[in-house]
Amino acid sequence: MAWMILRRMLSAVGVLLLASIVIFVVIAVSGDPLADLRDRQPPVPPSVIQAEEQRLGLDLPLHERYLNWVGGLFQGDLGPSTIATRDIGAELTDRIGVTLRLVVVAVVIALILALIAGTVSGLRQRRFPDLVLTPMTFVMLALPSFWMAVLFKQWGIYFNEQVGASVFATVGANSVPPPQGFVPFLLDSAAHLVLPTLVLILVHFAAWSRYQRTAIAESLAGDHVRFAVLKGLSRGRVVRSYVVRPALVPIITVVALDLPVLLSGAVITETVFQWRGMGGFLLESINLRDGNAVLAWLLIAAFAVVVFNLIADLLYAIVDPRVRYGN
């Protein structure tokens, strides 16, 4: 197991290095980070442009800039931002916290619901409640997430208008200024969390529950299940140990692939509800052509991919004995 983890980590470093080179080159050739500064009216003095070029290392050859960036990484320096006052590391830390706050609750709820709904649907195919759940999840899958987010936002505002109170907040993670006291703060946070969390839950619940349903259906058709039934095991045990457990492997894979994306920023939900998370960080950095900030985001995203794939590998070994024995 330890060797497997080490192997994974080493290959992840290679992937990360390659990805950073590609992203670095793509950003470097995609536009001038000082374009806005050069475009000012009245024009900014040439000495200022020159000073900014030096600060960002734009006067150096591309490979030298990349090596400087990699060298800085080992000293904990993520490189200068196109915004002189921006501390990329500090901002990323804040943003990760915001995204985690938004995503963790949504993922847990979505996963539990998806497992339950997918399993029930799979076990009771073309019967109630599958007849309700299946069309419902297809509708959710068909709805673009940005549209769903906007719709929920409008619903929230409409609800507030009807009850004459701000039950649902639609902007940011907290009110400004945030309420004093633990309980009021908690309630305020909840008011801001409900709508974006609902959007994320529904979007992921829909996809994950379909995977789970399919996995259950496949599992049900397996010879091992027939064998367990013929052996006279109880229905509960057959379902628990011979149907659901092997059916967890595909959903682990899917969730392990989705989670890094989510942690890298639920871009649409964050944008619509104005949460200042990882997704917003990436969009802003691209707009600013802030290469070092994009690279820092990439590092986090790549790290998340590696970690969640590793966790998925470990979970495979837990739910599927063949993986353990194979090793």
Place this chain on the structure above:
Amino acid sequence: MTRIRRLSYIAMAAALSFTAAACTSQGPSNDAQNQTETQDVVAGGEITIAATSPITDWNPISANGDTTGQRQQQWPLYPHPFLTLPDTSVVINEALLEKADVVETDPMTVEYVLQDGVQWSDGTPIGVDDFVYTQAVQDPSKCAECLAAFTEGYSDITSIEASEDGKTITMVYSEPFSEWRALFNYILPAHVAEGYGDLATSFNEGFSKNVPEFSGGPYIIQDYTDGISMTMVPNPNWYGEGPNLETITTRYITGQGEQLTALQSGEVQLVYATPTVDTMDQARQLPNMTINTGSTLTYYHLGMKTTGDVMSDPALRSAIATALDLGDMRERTIGQFAPDVPQMKSSVYVPGQQIGGQEAYRDNMTDLGIGAGDVEGAIGILEDAGYTITDEQLIQPDGTPLRDLSFLTLGTDVLRMEVAQIAQQQLLALGITINIDAADGARYSPALREGDFDLMATGTALDLGPLSMQQWYGTDAPRSFGYSNPEADALLEAAASELDPAAQIELMNELDRVLLGDGVVLPLFGTPMMAVYPNTYGNIFINPSKYGTTMNVEEWGLLAEPGTS
């Protein structure tokens, strides 16, 4: 139909009707207006403003801090010698100054007389040291390392002295500088700078990186949460009238649509933005709102390259200028949502612009026959120059077909894209094919500066009068795309040093006729702006300057008689 299926249909129908209810307008639509009259307001209350971008540089006169959003957000924190009124006239800030005048012309000497008791929030008097510091950091001869946004004029100041009582500050310029009122637009506190270090360190680091704990304006920052909000409360040592509102919070919300939704939900109370058809419609559907619309000193215009293989021919440029119907362009673009913003018929002044109390704007286009959509006239010009139109294709005097012309525009700017498409349509009548080059932000500006176009659509801010024009049309100017005309250069130079407003207006209008005659600029309309806020607030105006709506922030307030807005 089973019971379950029936239940699903009922649930879906209920969800759809709920959605429809949520998305339907709740009240009568609002009409846009251009409110400029001061109203009676009461003390107290608060407001939250939606802003697109947070502050990234706290120094409003540094290269990175001098951006539209940051200027507007930081205006309430600094003393300003002059103010721009909604009608574009520039007036003295009577809270700060008793008067400010050119007292001698050779050498040009300007005298500022401070009001009694003007001070920073910590009680330090605002005085000559602040002017000296603000000038030094924008004068490359005194601080070459200072990353200032603008240095013109400041480097012409040879001395700054104060009278014995400190009330009168006298500045001597080495050269006449007509736009002296545009200088010292944010006066930085010298005593705060001292604590930050030398000139360059205090300017580039101290003022840029630290949230100001001082104020020389009506408000002072109480709290700033990076990327989330900025809260301002009245400056306890404010020396002017007001302010009325007890708290002004700026909330950072990206996207106009999101800002208007936040306005609808009551999470912000003011959206100040450049409207589009969609956002204006959205604003009109919000109940109990005031919508102020107006235009600014920044205007949209077309431009033509005057060099190169085909555009160097004055006849071709003249024909294009004559055939384009610029009024139709206005009608089909901003006319859809800001019908009160007029077509511009001058490239140097916006309609109604006042300079030194005198009407500066003149229609210089009509006499020259520019922008009237006169296709017959344009064909006549071309035929006189030897061109012909065969099979809907313009043939040059040498018998070869005119190549397709490239129209450079900013792909992300809806208005500029629409203007390009209309121009493309209108020039078909001359047998000219236009290829629209919709560049992104990264490519647009370099392409513009390098003259990589035949026609283009862009915007120019006229806040600095002749200096604003010089950056484009002066020979070898910073934004020059190859245009050069000695007559224009001479007029630009004369206007930049002309201290008499009447004479300057004459020079600028003459320059306008030269530029229009060369076809290098075809003005369209001022950039429209909208301010949307609950109709319980008053005195929030469209400010035409680049400093934005917070210029009169101390006058904002809750209406004494709500509903009169």
